[in-house]
Amino acid sequence: MAYLAFSNFKPTKGSVPFRHFDQLSSIVWRARNLLEKRTDEQVESMVSVIDDMIEDYFRNAKEEEIERLKSEGKYDCLEGDEDGNFHDIKSDAEGDLDYPTAENTREVDALEMIVGTWSNIFGDETPEPLDHEYFAALALSKIGEIINSLEYTYDYKTRQFEKRDPKQSVESYTYRRAAEKAIEAMEAVVIAENKRETDRLESRYKRLLDEAKEHASVALRKHIDEQVQAAIEDFKNRQKEEARNNGRLAHKDLESHKSLVLEDWEKDPSAHRSADRAAGFYVDWLKEVHGVQKDYQPRTVSKWIREHARAKGIRLR
Numbered sequence: 001m002a003y004l005a006f007s008n009f010k011p012t013k014g015s016v017p018f019r020h021f022d023q024l025s026s027i028v029w030r031a032r033n034l035l036e037k038r039t040d041e042q043v044e045s046m047v048s049v050i051d052d053m054i055e056d057y058f059r060n061a062k063e064e065e066i067e068r069l070k071s072e073g074k075y076d077c078l079e080g081d082e083d084g085n086f087h088d089i090k091s092d093a094e095g096d097l098d099y100p101t102a103e104n105t106r107e108v109d110a111l112e113m114i115v116g117t118w119s120n121i122f123g124d125e126t127p128e129p130l131d132h133e134y135f136a137a138l139a140l141s142k143i144g145e146i147i148n149s150l151e152y153t154y155d156y157k158t159r160q161f162e163k164r165d166p167k168q169s170v171e172s173y174t175y176r177r178a179a180e181k182a183i184e185a186m187e188a189v190v191i192a193e194n195k196r197e198t199d200r201l202e203s204r205y206k207r208l209l210d211e212a213k214e215h216a217s218v219a220l221r222k223h224i225d226e227q228v229q230a231a232i233e234d235f236k237n238r239q240k241e242e243a244r245n246n247g248r249l250a251h252k253d254l255e256s257h258k259s260l261v262l263e264d265w266e267k268d269p270s271a272h273r274s275a276d277r278a279a280g281f282y283v284d285w286l287k288e289v290h291g292v293q294k295d296y297q298p299r300t301v302s303k304w305i306r307e308h309a310r311a312k313g314i315r316l317r
Helices: 024-034 040-071 107-114 131-151 172-213 218-267 275-290 298-312
Strands: 078-080 086-089 152-155 160-163
Touching: 024 131, 024 172, 040 078, 040 086, 040 107, 040 131, 107 131, 107 172, 131 152, 131 172, 172 275, 218 275, 218 298, 275 298
Parallel strands: none
Antiparallel strands: 078 086, 152 160
16 A cells, blocks of 8 residues: 555654664665655655556566467467457466566566656656655655554554554564565665765766867767767666566565465365465465565465465365
8 A cells, every 4th residue: 555655654754663673764864865855745746656657567567478478379378258359367377477567576676677767747847856766755655654554553444544552562464564665665775875876976977078078079079978878878777687687586486485385285275264264374384484585465375275276176165
């Protein structure tokens, strides 16, 4: 619920609870320093754009994968209708494919792939956000999500947050999810700081070159421009490739964790009353038995089990 991230936390002002993670205040201070000229409303708009663009990124990636499968004649991986139109990927085939999804790609890695591909987000004369500002905004949204989950509970009927009783313990699952978000927030703010420093160096480099070009021939000036632009593009491409590699590693981890769950579940499918009950067990089992850091949603694990049972002809209770 990223759109609720700032319900109980203002991105540009206010304190952060210390009792859960000491590092949160440092992350917030560093992110705010990168956004010192922005208002709360502008940061919230930036996060809204990030959400929309990441959603588009995943949707476009899936559409491209569908077209690739069609072109290679792999229709057994696709869902079709009675008219012979193939419009989706079969759920039991998704695990064997290598394309970015919300399950195998973190928001910070997805943002690395698409940042800078949109403009005029405020619709007025407000200066456009620089790339590093988007990552700082993402970091703050993660902090807001952490505060929502650890300091409040959310009533889906009333759509209101209620303050937690300080004496009430936080569920282990919720706490682990918050820890993952804290790590992602830290990574986002580090990327933001690196990008700002890169922008400063690039600006300084260009200024020095401009001074040198005043005394150079036309041909030499053109050559310098081409070399500088090539170096900048190479750096940006290397950053994007690193983000792609992070996504591929996450995909491999997901398949490994899925196999662990299904192999154990298949030993005794009747050990759990339902796929949902089994999912609740295996979410903790991955953490406690295999030391898995990623925090899977129970519905994701339940989906694995249901699809595996269907493929194996195992009847669920």
